[in-house]
Amino acid sequence: MNSTDTSTDQQRLIIIGNGMVGHHCVEQLIDRGALAQYRVHVFSEEPLRAYDRVHLSEYFTGRDAESLALSGAELYQTPGVTLHLGVPVLEIDRERREVITAEGSFPYDQLVLASGSYPFVPPIEGAEGDSRLVYRTLADLDTIQAAAKSARRGVVVGGGLLGLEAANALKSLGLEAHVVEFAPRLMPVQLDDHGGLALKAQIEALGVSVHLSRGTQSITPGSEYRYRMNFAGDEFLETDLIVFSAGIRPQDAIAKQCGLELGPRGGVAIDSQCRTSDPAIYAIGECAAWNGGIFGLVAPGYQMARSVATQLCGEDSEPFMGADMSTKLKLLGVDVGSIGDAHGATAGSRSYRFIDEANASYRRLVVSADGKQAIGAVLVGDNSYYDTLLQYVQNGIKLPADPSCLILPQGEGAPALGADALPDTATICSCHNVSKGAICSAIDAGCGDLAGLKACTKAATGCGGCSALLKQVFEHELTARGVVVDKSLCEHFAYTRQELYGIVRVEGIESFEALLAKHGRGHVGCDICKPAVGSILASCWNRSITDPALVPLQDTNDTFMANMQKNGTYSVVPRIPGGEITPDGLLAIGAVAKKYDLYTKITGGQRIDLFGAQLHELPDIWAELIAAGFETGHAYGKSLRTVKSCVGSTWCRYGVQDSVAMALLLEDRYKGLRSPHKIKFAVSGCTRECAEAQSKDVGVIATENGWNLYVAGNGGMRPRHAELFATDLDDATLIRYIDRFLMFYVRTADRLQRTSVWRESLEGGLDYLKEVIIDDSLNLAAELEAQMQLVIDRYECEWANALKDPEKLKRFRTFVNQQGGDPDIQFVEERGQRRPISAAELQLIPAEEVV
Amino acid sequence: MGQSSATATVEQTRVQWRALCSRADLVANSGVVAWVDGAQVALFYLPGEASGKQLYAVDNRDPKSGANVIGRGIVGSLGGDLVIAAPLYKQHYRLEDGTCLEYPEQQLRTWPVRLQDDTVEIGLA
Numbered sequence: 024m025n026s027t028d029t030s031t032d033q034q035r036l037i038i039i040g041n042g043m044v045g046h047h048c049v050e051q052l053i054d055r056g057a058l059a060q061y062r063v064h065v066f067s068e069e070p071l072r073a074y075d076r077v078h079l080s081e082y083f084t085g086r087d088a089e090s091l092a093l094s095g096a097e098l099y100q101t102p103g104v105t106l107h108l109g110v111p112v113l114e115i116d117r118e119r120r121e122v123i124t125a126e127g128s129f130p131y132d133q134l135v136l137a138s139g140s141y142p143f144v145p146p147i148e149g150a151e152g153d154s155r156l157v158y159r160t161l162a163d164l165d166t167i168q169a170a171a172k173s174a175r176r177g178v179v180v181g182g183g184l185l186g187l188e189a190a191n192a193l194k195s196l197g198l199e200a201h202v203v204e205f206a207p208r209l210m211p212v213q214l215d216d217h218g219g220l221a222l223k224a225q226i227e228a229l230g231v232s233v234h235l236s237r238g239t240q241s242i243t244p245g246s247e248y249r250y251r252m253n254f255a256g257d258e259f260l261e262t263d264l265i266v267f268s269a270g271i272r273p274q275d276a277i278a279k280q281c282g283l284e285l286g287p288r289g290g291v292a293i294d295s296q297c298r299t300s301d302p303a304i305y306a307i308g309e310c311a312a313w314n315g316g317i318f319g320l321v322a323p324g325y326q327m328a329r330s331v332a333t334q335l336c337g338e339d340s341e342p343f344m345g346a347d348m349s350t351k352l353k354l355l356g357v358d359v360g361s362i363g364d365a366h367g368a369t370a371g372s373r374s375y376r377f378i379d380e381a382n383a384s385y386r387r388l389v390v391s392a393d394g395k396q397a398i399g400a401v402l403v404g405d406n407s408y409y410d411t412l413l414q415y416v417q418n419g420i421k422l423p424a425d426p427s428c429l430i431l432p433q434g435e436g437a438p439a440l441g442a443d444a445l446p447d448t449a450t451i452c453s454c455h456n457v458s459k460g461a462i463c464s465a466i467d468a469g470c471g472d473l474a475g476l477k478a479c480t481k482a483a484t485g486c487g488g489c490s491a492l493l494k495q496v497f498e499h500e501l502t503a504r505g506v507v508v509d510k511s512l513c514e515h516f517a518y519t520r521q522e523l524y525g526i527v528r529v530e531g532i533e534s535f536e537a538l539l540a541k542h543g544r545g546h547v548g549c550d551i552c553k554p555a556v557g558s559i560l561a562s563c564w565n566r567s568i569t570d571p572a573l574v575p576l577q578d579t580n581d582t583f584m585a586n587m588q589k590n591g592t593y594s595v596v597p598r599i600p601g602g603e604i605t606p607d608g609l610l611a612i613g614a615v616a617k618k619y620d621l622y623t624k625i626t627g628g629q630r631i632d633l634f635g636a637q638l639h640e641l642p643d644i645w646a647e648l649i650a651a652g653f654e655t656g657h658a659y660g661k662s663l664r665t666v667k668s669c670v671g672s673t674w675c676r677y678g679v680q681d682s683v684a685m686a687l688l689l690e691d692r693y694k695g696l697r698s699p700h701k702i703k704f705a706v707s708g709c710t711r712e713c714a715e716a717q718s719k720d721v722g723v724i725a726t727e728n729g730w731n732l733y734v735a736g737n738g739g740m741r742p743r744h745a746e747l748f749a750t751d752l753d754d755a756t757l758i759r760y761i762d763r764f765l766m767f768y769v770r771t772a773d774r775l776q777r778t779s780v781w782r783e784s785l786e787g788g789l790d791y792l793k794e795v796i797i798d799d800s801l802n803l804a805a806e807l808e809a810q811m812q813l814v815i816d817r818y819e820c821e822w823a824n825a826l827k828d829p830e831k832l833k834r835f836r837t838f839v840n841q842q843g844g845d846p847d848i849q850f851v852e853e854r855g856q857r858r859p860i861s862a863a864e865l866q867l868i869p870a871e872e873v874v
Numbered sequence: 875m876g877q878s879s880a881t882a883t884v885e886q887t888r889v890q891w892r893a894l895c896s897r898a899d900l901v902a903n904s905g906v907v908a909w910v911d912g913a914q915v916a917l918f919y920l921p922g923e924a925s926g927k928q929l930y931a932v933d934n935r936d937p938k939s940g941a942n943v944i945g946r947g948i949v950g951s952l953g954g955d956l957v958i959a960a961p962l963y964k965q966h967y968r969l970e971d972g973t974c975l976e977y978p979e980q981q982l983r984t985w986p987v988r989l990q991d992d993t994v995e996i997g998l999a
Binding site: 514515545546547548549550551553554571574575576577578579582583587589590591638833834836837838839840841845847848862 | 952953962964
């Protein structure tokens with residue numbers, strides 16, 4: 024069975040492998056217009072489209088295959104591209120220029136090998152089943168997850184980058200995690216001895232046990248656990264599952280079989296054009312060997328992919344001359360950085376070292392023999408030095424007279440190398456090889472904002488490690504071009520939101536009119552400043568938004584305290600704190616929904632949403648809900664929305680704390696707090712994380728010793744994973760930190776800025792936030808807490824407030840001059856409930872003849 | 875101003891004024907909606923505009939979404955024009971003549987409207 028493309032004018036290009044590098048090659052080919060001359064077939068052994076292997080462990084904290092996918096399915100539906108998933112290539116017939124697959128033979132004119140690598144598993148007697156797991160594909164993760172269900176302890180063999188990532192995965196599955204490393208230190212490739220020691224101390228402090236200089240001789244049945252790993256000298260470690268992450272080997276079998284030349288230690292030998300020993304065949308990524316070396320990081324693989332794509336389009340490509348293997352990571356929350364010649368292997372090189380055993384922090388700077396150039400660095404515990412040191416090493420920037428100042432602690436972190444000191448050749452984003460020069464060109468071409476810059480250069484869209492540096496360079500270059508970045512809120516206020524917030528607080532301003540008169544222009548305002556000032560006034564003074572002076576400031580949903588739907592009706596969301604509700608509460612909501620014929624649906628935030636209410640019905644609906652004991656859920660506001668929870672220790676056999684009680688406490692405390700954007704919380708009763716705390720603005724996860732606090736996550740259009748902020752907190756400390764975090768956000772964020780975007784915009788990032796909130800570096804803590812207490816003390820259910828005032832209720836009329844609702848609003852029934860009529864359905868209704 | 879005055883006089887003789895509601899039914903710096911012979915009219919009351927018009931009447935139907943919601947938008951000033959921001963998709967319409975700033979092909983119908991003592995009256999052709 025032979026498959027042949029019918030088109031004869033286009034060349035046939037086959038790519039074997041749809042991992043990150045193979046995928047990048049396809050993207051590059053499409054971007055460069057290669058489809059004008061090629062028909063591309065991509066073969067993948069795996070059944071899933073290319074996904075992000077760098078963030079694999081996030082699969083265990085809520086992300087699925089689709090969210091890890093590197094692109095939407097539409098990329099591979101581009102005409103001219105065909106993706107064959109789950110179809111391994113069995114053989115390459117170079118004489119006939121065909122690849123042989125289970126689906127038949129496919130001819131090629133050009134072939135690209137991007138088959139990646141496979142995990143090396145050392146031959147150990149007894150390693151099989153759950154004692155021989157690997158950590159490379161999503162299928163591997165499913166296997167590990169299944170094994171973890173009945174396990175208490177897991178061991179990772181291999182203390183390198185991937186091994187530690189795998190240990191993190193085991194930990195997030197609720198297992199007691201151990202790491203066994205043959206070498207005398209962790210991450211032996213990237214770190215030196217001192218760095219390894221510091222990393223070990225940090226990782227053990229997080230609850231992962233580390234066993235070094237251990238060679239596993241055999242695996243036998245265990246006594247306390249399923250397996251026993253036997254080491255030399257009668258030492259052993261028992262465990263329920265074993266994951267091997269002891270390095271990778273290039274997937275080069277198919278190349279060897281068809282006679283391509285291999286490197287001395289495996290991998291398909293390539294030249295600087297990424298060509299193999301066959302001119303029609305290229306190899307890229309982890310399966311390729313350039314100058315005998317294998318490159319296991321994303322950046323060099325992407326570089327090769329770009330090179331090949333460029334050549335296939337008939338353009339001159341930059342030759343691949345090896346790649347910088349510098350690495351910036353956060354492993355189990357611990358900063359690790361390795362730059363250039365981290366081990367000082369260069370002849371005559373000398374080193375500066377900073378060792379902080381108290382904080383398990385370590386920094387090393389390696390300089391050339393003449394002391395004039397930085398050639399390498401090691402960082403453990405604090406990556407704030409990374410960007411600066413990377414630029415010194417990569418760009419040969421002249422060192423200061425005393426180079427040690429580059430790694431010694433300063434008052435406020437590493438001395439930042441100014442963006443102006445970077446040459447145009449400086450690489451800002453190594454994943455996508457974006458230089459400072461490319462960024463300047465994009466700005467000159469009209470890129471005026473950071474999001475646009477990321478879109479057109481792809482900088483900071485790989486691992487995201489260069490975000491802070493990108494922002495610095497961007498802002499510096501705008502300033503250098505004489506662009507005064509106007510931060511005015513709008514034409515009526517020449518201030519940022521943060522500045523206006525300060526003015527309102529310091530001057531005690533309580534109305535929009537007063538603020539506009541004293542600090543603004545014009546006398547009406549607009550739909551930018553009115554809601555922004557409305558939010559500031561609410562978060563400062565927390566007066567009812569239905570007060571006549573505040574009504575005109577409210578945005579679409581706030582103005583009638585309900586969520587406007589596309590046909591002008593509203594949805595009503597009573598508060599269901601922590602997702603907890605009694606049968607009587609359910610019956611009360613059901614009765615209201617039935618009486619007013621409201622479409623009823625459960626929300627993602629564990630509440631019940633009632634749709635289809637008209638404006639004039641809202642007071643009656645809320646009167647009944649309030650009589651039944653409910654209060655407003657603020658689903659309409661830029662405010663706290665929900666605190667999601669799981670049942671925790673009250674019911675769950677895995678629960679270690681009462682997550683419902685904590686969720687109720689938090690929701691009761693922060694309900695109604697208005698903020699620059701909506702805020703969502705969650706509380707999980709253990710690390711299995713059933714409440715999805717790590718995708719929330721404030722996430723709380725129970726531990727044996729208290730609560731772990733995560734901050735600045737969100738779902739939505741641009742999801743962000745929350746970051747671990749503090750660990751093992753008691754209730755009082757947890758609440759104190761949350762008070763400060765929220766008020767600092769309320770005080771300093773931009774208009775409509777989520778906590779995650781705000782956190783990214785802070786100079787100094789998460790470390791700065793920790794200093795402010797935990798260490799009170801700005802002496803703001805008492806003030807922030809007092810301000811939160813004021814908001815809490817003034818809390819009143821806005822709907823209850825409105826219902827007491829007949830004057831306020833007058834606004835809740837569809838028409839001022841007649842009773843009843845909008846006759847244009849029509850519904851149809853679907854699945855037993857009423858829903859808005861669609862435009863298509865409306866066409867089918869015969870027009871009534873007007874008499 | 876004689877000519878303008880004469881025009882106003884002429885308009886007054888053509889326009890049929892009808893009482894809609896009282897001043898107490900209006901919401902300062904915000905909108906309400908009245909029912910007029912099958913049309914929905916959004917009324918915007920700006921009592922602070924001492925030097926100019928205080929009351930505007932525009933169609934309540936949002937051309938972009940088809941929903942009757944204009945009366946629930948935020949009143950603002952953009953580049954010197956008094957505008958209403960549609961609550962669903964935030965496009966702006968000039969209160970004076972109903973023109974959409976973002977999509978000029980969209981237009982809100984407008985009506986003459988006035989306050990006679992405490993009665994809101996709308997002008998019907």
